[in-house]
Amino acid sequence: MSTDVERAWAYLSRVAEPPCPELAALVADEGPVAAADKVRRGGVDEALKRKTEARRENNCAQADLDVLARMGGRLVTPCDDEWPWLSFVAFGNLARPQGYPPLVLWAVGPARMDEVADRAAAIVGTRAATAYGEHVTADLAAGLVMRDVAVVSGGAFGIDGAAHRAALAGDGLTVAVVAGGVDVPYPAGHAALLSRIRRDGLLLSEYPPGTRPTRSRFLTRNRLVAALSGATVVVEAGARSGAANTAGWAADLGRNVCAVPGPVTSGASVGCHRLLRDGGATLVTRAEEVVELVGRMGELAPVEERPTSPLDALTESERRVYDALPKRGARSADEVAFATGIPVYQVVGPLAMLEVAGLVVQDGGRWKLARRR
Amino acid sequence: MSTDVERAWAYLSRVAEPPCPELAALVADEGPVAAADKVRRGGVDEALKRKTEARRENNCAQADLDVLARMGGRLVTPCDDEWPWLSFVAFGNLARPQGYPPLVLWAVGPARMDEVADRAAAIVGTRAATAYGEHVTADLAAGLVMRDVAVVSGGAFGIDGAAHRAALAGDGLTVAVVAGGVDVPYPAGHAALLSRIRRDGLLLSEYPPGTRPTRSRFLTRNRLVAALSGATVVVEAGARSGAANTAGWAADLGRNVCAVPGPVTSGASVGCHRLLRDGGATLVTRAEEVVELVGRMGELAPVEERPTSPLDALTESERRVYDALPKRGARSADEVAFATGIPVYQVVGPLAMLEVAGLVVQDGGRWKLARRR
Numbered sequence: 001m002s003t004d005v006e007r008a009w010a011y012l013s014r015v016a017e018p019p020c021p022e023l024a025a026l027v028a029d030e031g032p033v034a035a036a037d038k039v040r041r042g043g044v045d046e047a048l049k050r051k052t053e054a055r056r057e058n059n060c061a062q063a064d065l066d067v068l069a070r071m072g073g074r075l076v077t078p079c080d081d082e083w084p085w086l087s088f089v090a091f092g093n094l095a096r097p098q099g100y101p102p103l104v105l106w107a108v109g110p111a112r113m114d115e116v117a118d119r120a121a122a123i124v125g126t127r128a129a130t131a132y133g134e135h136v137t138a139d140l141a142a143g144l145v146m147r148d149v150a151v152v153s154g155g156a157f158g159i160d161g162a163a164h165r166a167a168l169a170g171d172g173l174t175v176a177v178v179a180g181g182v183d184v185p186y187p188a189g190h191a192a193l194l195s196r197i198r199r200d201g202l203l204l205s206e207y208p209p210g211t212r213p214t215r216s217r218f219l220t221r222n223r224l225v226a227a228l229s230g231a232t233v234v235v236e237a238g239a240r241s242g243a244a245n246t247a248g249w250a251a252d253l254g255r256n257v258c259a260v261p262g263p264v265t266s267g268a269s270v271g272c273h274r275l276l277r278d279g280g281a282t283l284v285t286r287a288e289e290v291v292e293l294v295g296r297m298g299e300l301a302p303v304e305e306r307p308t309s310p311l312d313a314l315t316e317s318e319r320r321v322y323d324a325l326p327k328r329g330a331r332s333a334d335e336v337a338f339a340t341g342i343p344v345y346q347v348v349g350p351l352a353m354l355e356v357a358g359l360v361v362q363d364g365g366r367w368k369l370a371r372r373r
Numbered sequence: 374m375s376t377d378v379e380r381a382w383a384y385l386s387r388v389a390e391p392p393c394p395e396l397a398a399l400v401a402d403e404g405p406v407a408a409a410d411k412v413r414r415g416g417v418d419e420a421l422k423r424k425t426e427a428r429r430e431n432n433c434a435q436a437d438l439d440v441l442a443r444m445g446g447r448l449v450t451p452c453d454d455e456w457p458w459l460s461f462v463a464f465g466n467l468a469r470p471q472g473y474p475p476l477v478l479w480a481v482g483p484a485r486m487d488e489v490a491d492r493a494a495a496i497v498g499t500r501a502a503t504a505y506g507e508h509v510t511a512d513l514a515a516g517l518v519m520r521d522v523a524v525v526s527g528g529a530f531g532i533d534g535a536a537h538r539a540a541l542a543g544d545g546l547t548v549a550v551v552a553g554g555v556d557v558p559y560p561a562g563h564a565a566l567l568s569r570i571r572r573d574g575l576l577l578s579e580y581p582p583g584t585r586p587t588r589s590r591f592l593t594r595n596r597l598v599a600a601l602s603g604a605t606v607v608v609e610a611g612a613r614s615g616a617a618n619t620a621g622w623a624a625d626l627g628r629n630v631c632a633v634p635g636p637v638t639s640g641a642s643v644g645c646h647r648l649l650r651d652g653g654a655t656l657v658t659r660a661e662e663v664v665e666l667v668g669r670m671g672e673l674a675p676v677e678e679r680p681t682s683p684l685d686a687l688t689e690s691e692r693r694v695y696d697a698l699p700k701r702g703a704r705s706a707d708e709v710a711f712a713t714g715i716p717v718y719q720v721v722g723p724l725a726m727l728e729v730a731g732l733v734v735q736d737g738g739r740w741k742l743a744r745r746r
Contacts, residue, residue: 017693017714054710054717097689132636212712214696216689261634261646263505264658273634276649276656283649283656285637316470316589320390323587337427339585341390344427 008036010061019100022048067209073108084117090253102206109202120150122229125159133236138166143287145172174201179221180213222246230294231256237271256293258284321350330366381409383434392473395421440582446481457490463626475579482575493523495602497616498532506609511539516660518545547574552586552594595619603667604629610644629666631657694723703739
């Protein structure tokens with residue numbers, strides 16, 4: 001990418017608060033350099049003019065790119081190979097504010113965006129996570145990266161942080177999509193975590209360097225977490241929660257929405273239970289069940305084994321005969337017949353089969369239960 | 374009911390292991406007295422003969438009725454007013470072993486069967502309940518009886534017992550359907566509980582007095598728990614569980630199947646999560662949600678309140694302006710315009726509205742956040 005083109009993208013990234021469909025349309029028509037030029041000169045239609053007026057005279061594109069370069073990052077645009085087209089195509093069907101793809105993405109980290117998006121799950125949830133929530137998150141994230149699924153989240157305290165950390169601990173790929181500039185560690189307490197993600201995974205933002213995250217930017221950012229992931233898993237969420245917002249984006253984008261249940265006595269699981277009751281979310285309890293949703297066709301979760309018992313194989317009448325024998329002591333075939341309501345000549349066969357199976361023993365014409373191991 | 378008729382029903386109740394469709398058909402054709410007579414003499418077709426042969430010479434009908442009378446109970450038959458026809462009508466559509474209504478029911482307790490069945494929910498679950506499961510069960514049962522819903526269960530240890538106990542503690546109606554005779558306290562540790570249920574609620578069995586519960590009788594009994602209840606709620610159930618069997622009956626009978634979620638780390642909730650994932654069960658977290666399913670039309674659970682914030686009422690641009698003010702210090706309208714990307718003349722209106730709402734304060738031409746209570 002030539003310096004001019006890159007500078008134009010960087011300028012456009014800041015000039016309007018994203019997402020800005022009018023700006024995207026202009027860029028699509030004119031290309032980034034001409035579009036930037038028109039915006040800078042105020043030569044655009046009224047709507048776009050209003051949206052760019054406050055910042056059109058800004059002149060920090062090169063400075064922004066320098067910050068990014070110093071962090072070892074790159075500006076990823078729709079012209080780049082790694083632009084995850086497929087992730088964003090579903091935005092085309094949405095009639096929802098903010099329901100647009102990003103114009104560009106500021107990226108730091110070794111992972112390629114399109115490869116990540118090809119096999120990723122978002123794990124999101126409340127900042128006020130419980131020990132249970134963090135434990136389940138860590139289990140899920142570890143299980144996902146073990147199966148080569150990237151873990152996408154928002155870098156926040158609580159569930160997000162637990163997800164990123166477990167993914168990193170499992171030598172897996174993790175992506176943080178943040179609501180401010182990639183150079184703004186937020187929350188400050190996650191500076192070290194975010195810098196590990198930058199080094200080993202991928203840190204993404206649609207906001208230029210220096211941008212401070214705000215509440216509306218968190219909500220706008222959530223659509224990218226959902227879009228980059230085949231499934232969004234909400235682990236814990238209160239009654240009012242940003243995670244439910246991400247889940248809403250996932251549903252609107254046709255992605256899988258999953259929720260982990262928890263104790264109904266826990267306020268931190270209220271949002272999950274609501275998603276499961278009313279939101280059409282799929283209940284998930286382990287990583288395999290998420291892989292089934294984001295993985296390659298036919299990658300089904302193995303059915304959990306149910307405990308089995310030698311009694312499982314018994315026929316109905318063997319079962320009734322077996323059940324009719326007392327815990328202590330023995331019964332004659334006649335007594336078994338009366339207890340079961342099965343005629344005595346039909347009790348003998350089952351008793352013999354049960355003896356062969358080692359479940360009952362005969363003792364002088366009377367029958368008793370064999371001692372179980 | 375004349376003594377002869379009652380004795381005939383009692384005889385028929387024991388002569389074949391219930392449910393016995395051939396016997397039910399004979400009784401429907403010939404009435405109980407003639408049917409009992411034919412069975413006793415062996416004058417029935419081969420299939421029924423085989424099923425009654427082991428017990429047809431038994432002669433304890435009067436003794437059974439005496440036991441019942443001493444307990445203050447009654448034998449309820451399809452000829453009685455309180456026979457809950459509606460509960461059993463769905464059995465007509467099932468092609469499933471044991472999928473038949475009971476021939477008669479041995480009943481002890483002041484509650485009328487049809488009135489109970491009109492507004493009842495089953496609460497069932499594992500005997501190996503956790504403290505969480507027992508707590509949730511008690512909450513649910515108390516909430517149900519407070520809303521005049523009877524609590525049906527199986528009298529077992531664990532979830533069943535917690536449900537009965539909480540219903541009794543709330544001065545509510547509770548029904549135990551047991552898998553042995555009404556005079557056989559099982560489990561023995563629940564003798565006192567079962568006797569309280571007999572005194573204040575209803576103890577039911579399709580087995581004559583003295584019958585010992587067996588594993589197959591538990592499974593057969595489960596269909597009656599489901600049939601008598603508008604909804605079956607599974608609170609905790611392991612991977613292999615009788616509660617799932619009851620839920621299966623409820624589903625087959627067109628009743629509502631509900632499950633309470635729990636920690637995914639708890640083996641005692643595995644069965645519930647499986648019902649929610651694969652079994653089409655409705656997730657429930659509180660009694661109101663169950664009442665909604667068994668109650669009168671329109672008896673909807675009140676929506677839980679979500680916490681609200683004065684910020685909820687803000688418009689999109691007020692929100693963005695509010696978010697652009699720093700936690701400490703103040704910003705000019707120009708700075709707010711740049712931070713938000715909103716033109717400065719469109720920033721002034723939202724700032725004024727926010728000031729009116731008491732959310733921001735002006736200080737010498739600069740704006741800052743008002744201190745929140």
